[in-house]
Amino acid sequence: MTDKLTLRKSKSPLLVPRNQLLHSSVPLKVWVKLDSKSVQPTDINQPIAIEFEESDTVDDLKNHIFSRLENTRWALENDAAGICIGFWCGCSLNSGDNSANVEALKEPWQDSISGSPKSVNVDLCRGPSTAWQLSRAGSPRAAAPLAPSPHAPYKKLQVPGQVPTPLNHMRISAKQERVTPSPTYIAHSRRPLRHALMSKEFSQTEHQVIFEPDELVINVCNNLFGGVSMQTAADALTIFFNVKEREPPFLENELDDLGIVDENIDDNESEPREDYKLIISEEQLRRLGHAIDEDNPDCHKQAILLLPKNFDGDFNLPSPALSSPSVTTSKASTAVNSPLGMAAPLVEEEIGLVPSLDPRVQREGSPLSFGLEAVSAAFVTRDKLFPRINVLIVEDNVINQAILGSFLRKHKIAYKVANNGREAVDKWKEGGMHLILMDLQLPLLSGVDAAKEIRQLESLNGIGKRRIRKRQPPSRTNSSTKLSKRETPHRKVVSEDRNCDEEAETKAILSKDKSKVLDRNLFKAPVIIVALTASNSESDKTEALLAGCNDYLTKPVNLDWLSNKITEWGCMQALIDFDSWNQGQRKKSTGSLAKSSAPSRLPAAPSKTLSKGADP
């Protein structure tokens, strides 16, 4: 072993030239395949190449795998927390000649590993990239010295014998007589009932070698294959999943024999999502062994993490905790549990707190003098909360009117009905409308024309224009747009110089035709128009959007979508109407604040200087 003390992964002359990794232009790939022992015989199981980045850990790789296999049944039945990546190690198949490879894999850690299988002293104080942990899974024998050989799986996959895989060439120079446990791998045996404790016997077992989730994929590739590009599809790493046939992890007497309590064991092979227990003393381990043996021999879900008695590494354990194991166990296991306990239902407090992190809520929340608690409380409500808005249904068919009306009534949303485009414009002019659901094909005046007319009147009256000075008397009609020439779009921010002429012009138009004057107290912002298009054709949608509609729904209107639109746009309007809230006129609508989506298609930016006023 001494001859390897000098070997370091980074310094190894053999490894460095193979590290073709740092070419950012070349995508890094690793071959993986599903564990052939777990897949259904009928399933196709081809190795797949997964791209990863230099900084990706094994956990990241799992996520890549799931995004790659998205929509496959396998991906639906499994999740990233429930799989492990590793390979099958069949040490028995090649007992002698692969020890060099074993060494090669272990070399970065050799110096700290004692030769004795009885007192494996794993140095845990390394960084996450090197502190691969030895662990054992389901079998006491695993405590015996392992020979985790990367060579073996290729024996299995290929012709038995000395196959010149990259692994064979890797670090051949390293020699070792004795097989020692490597901290590099979590190894699992598949033959749980054997009592063989000696390394020779154990080495005849085919067992799983599983990588630590926080190990860098790139290191795995470099160590196993001598470089990222050296792996072939036949060398694909194995994705272990859903392994059910497991035995109770530990038997007490064997543990005693082995004295493995100083080891760091992480058994999360089959169902890592399940509860974890943190074991930090031999006594606890023994107790647990009893519990598993006696109470629940079929417990497959128990995962165990063992830490050395005097462990002082960089686990997130409070160090005083180690002095009183019985107390800390529960605490620590809670700590380990909570981030992983995905199945645990969220408590209401948690649900309520999430939206309060929304900057919008915080921003809007403080001036309104309701605390974040109020927002949280509003969110706990299970019923869908709709903003308090007024909706105008524009529909010529009474059946559709009845359906939409009934839907809005059910959700306590105030609405009016217009039978045609003309009526729509007239009812909108009465003021107070936040949202118009506009059928496009209407008698008298089509929905498209009605939308155009509404937008013209809005711009004529300067509704929704950003005013530079607040409450400036002329700004009330600061738009110059004539009805015939729609020239507003390029004037969203009105310059004062131009204002003078244009205001005069607008005033003239408005004074000539009083019917075009809108009461600014009733029109705080441009109304949201959601077109109801009968067909799915792009031209209809485009026409609607060009006419000034903000959005569209295809008929027949799906009521779920409708409620989403009402929420989205209604909350938009509620936000625009912020001033009236500020004056305490609409205290009850706070819940809608946090749910609003960002403005996307609002034609003109809503202005906070828009005048106040209660809704009619």
Add this chain to the structure above:
Amino acid sequence: MPTSVPIPTDVINWEILSEIVSMDEDNPDFSKELIIQYIDQAETTFAHIEAELDGSCDLTQLASLGHFLRGSSAALGLQRIAWACERIQNYGRKREGVVSGQEDDAHFAGLIRQTLEQARLEFAAVRRELSKFYHTQL
């Protein structure tokens, strides 16, 4: 050119109609009254279409009648009627049924008349199915 849009298999799209029926919770008989209203509307509209075909045969008017009934049929999930109405609407606009481009209005009126007959058959089927559903003769 026959239409490329295939007619839906089921007379009623229950996914849509169930949404309407679910509103009965707040308003008993809401859906049934709506269906009765629809039946009345459909019969009236069919009569209007037929009168238009026999009278001035204004294709634009026919198209808008087709569009009108299509809206409520689709909203209730009566998808085969909605399909027929869409055909009537498109024939009225001469968007479908064009073979050579030389067809006169009578050609489209003929297509509309055929489609109207089909729409009435579908309507009868809908009535039967809904009568069964509501246990009433609708």
